[in-house]
Amino acid sequence: MEHQNQLVVIPLQDLIAVIEGLFKQFLNQENTPYPSLHSEGSVTKIYTRYEVADILKRCPNTVTKYINQRKLHATPLNGQYIINEKDLVKFINNQKK
Numbered sequence: 001m002e003h004q005n006q007l008v009v010i011p012l013q014d015l016i017a018v019i020e021g022l023f024k025q026f027l028n029q030e031n032t033p034y035p036s037l038h039s040e041g042s043v044t045k046i047y048t049r050y051e052v053a054d055i056l057k058r059c060p061n062t063v064t065k066y067i068n069q070r071k072l073h074a075t076p077l078n079g080q081y082i083i084n085e086k087d088l089v090k091f092i093n094n095q096k097k
Helices: 012-027 049-056 060-068 085-096
Strands: 046-048 075-077 080-084
Touching: 012 046, 012 049, 012 080, 046 049, 046 085, 049 060, 049 080, 049 085, 060 080, 080 085
Parallel strands: none
Antiparallel strands: 046 080, 075 080
């Protein structure tokens, strides 16, 4: 039986969204090997820039602009950004002022 290799082409934005979704699922696992994600028994919530864009009702590029302007703290990970819930809350509160 012969196997044929197939090339699958998907838009870059779709690939990034899939990778960010997988990363978020990994971070939300109870048995994660990274104890720094936990503080006093509770899990620190992490968002992708796409999720932050949905929360803020902005486009992902605007979220990237906030990050580049250092208005919103984010951690780069493999060319993408992850945003801690505490940093997002701080950003939102600063925007209300």
